[in-house]
Amino acid sequence: MTEPKPIDGAHGARLTIDLGAIVANWRILADRGGAPCAAVVKADAYGCGIGRVGPALWAAGCRTFFVAHLSEGVAARAVLPEAAIYVLNGLLPGTLEAYAAHGLRPVLGSVAEMADWASFSAGRRPAALHVDTGMNRLGLPVPEALELAGTPGIAACGIDLLLSHFVSAEKPEDPVNARQIADFARVRAAYPGLLASLANSSGVFLDGAGHDLLRPGYALFGGNPRPGFINPMRPVVRLEALIAQVRAVETGATAGYNGRWTAPAPSRLATLSLGYADGFPRAISGRGQALVGGVPCPILGLVSMDLIILDVTAAPAAERGATAVLIGDSLDIDTVGQAAGTIGYEILTGLGSRYVRTYVG
Ligand SMILES: *Cc1c(COP(=O)(O)O)cnc(C)c1O
Secondary structure: OOOOOOOOOOOOEEEEEEHHHHHHHHHHHHHHHOOOEOEEOHHHHHOOOHHHHHHHHHHHOOOEEEEOOHHHHHHHHHHOOOOEEEEOOOOOOOOHHHHHHHOOEEEEOOHHHHHHHHHHHOOOOOEEEEEEOOOOOOOEEHHHHHHHOOOHHHHOOOEEEEEOOOOOOOOOOOOHHHHHHHHHHHHHHHOOOOEEEOOOOHHHHOOOOOOOOEOOOHHHHOOOOOOOOOOOOOOOEEEEEEEEEEEEEOOOOEEOHHHOEEOOOOEEEEEEOOOHHHOOOHHHOOOOEEEEOOEEEEEEOOOOOOOEEEEOOOOOOOOOOOEEEEEEOOEOHHHHHHHOOOOHHHHHHHOOOOOEEEEEO
8 A cells, every 4th residue: 555645634534445455356356256247336335435446446347336226326327437337226116217317227126126127118228137045135036036037028127137145155154055056046047148146245255156247345345255264355444543632541530421431540541533423333432442553552431423532551652643543454344343243344334424535556
């Protein structure tokens, strides 16, 4: 990563996003999966910003993108004029004209959605068909998909891509994976000539899940697609905050709202200009860490809306204006997610709109 510019003090925290690492991760996933690789860029490219992430992936050769909402599709289209953009959450009533106006492709997941799209587009506009192999969330059940194969109703939908989604791809030992791969293969055989896509980030690492188009999201942004193993992806996101104040407290002093932390000994505390309104989870209160001069410093008491208190007793580099790392180095997004009792996905997609985003690479 090239050295970023100094923090802009207008906001006390900065998010650095390594576009080169995103592109490198996209290539790693394409190589590992041995198939063309799309990019899932829902939730503003997992918090990293579709405006910069989309064009970087396009320049690297990515031609197919997936978003969750129509509004995200519109934002993606603005920076990806020629890409194939699929909208995963499907076709909501009243949205047909917008799909057409922006050249977006719905991922159809029910007979009702298919009927709407067919009567509107008469097979002239592409769409994907979502087959549900176990999530029970979106998509046609397998028997229904098999029954509809080859019917005029399908032809009228202009389907060019068949997809399904894993229940537990990050747990390779879960027998549901093999069941889903087998069911998807049956559906695929009934729809000859269509591209097929099954693998999310973790699915790329499952045997037999590759098919024609890989569909990773999280791993592009540095998340570990293989929990429990060394992360093969490059880190993408770095979150740093400025130390606003440092103070010395005596034994028995408390810190923050409701005095949830009590000093067991004379201590040095640092206050960081970043809080839960920036998307840093309050659930990490009393559990997480930040790095100051490379030294892990515990997050004390409750995370406030705009501020966090650290115990910097062991970190001589802690002083007013110094930088604390909240995501980066040993604090990768999976580690931070775990400390907050959640997953790295939620940490990434929660990254707030307050940050100045700096792009490198
Ligand atoms: C979010 C999503 C993906 C990407 O999943 P990751 O685990 O982030 O790689 C792929 N397909 C569908 C249908 C999704 O909803």
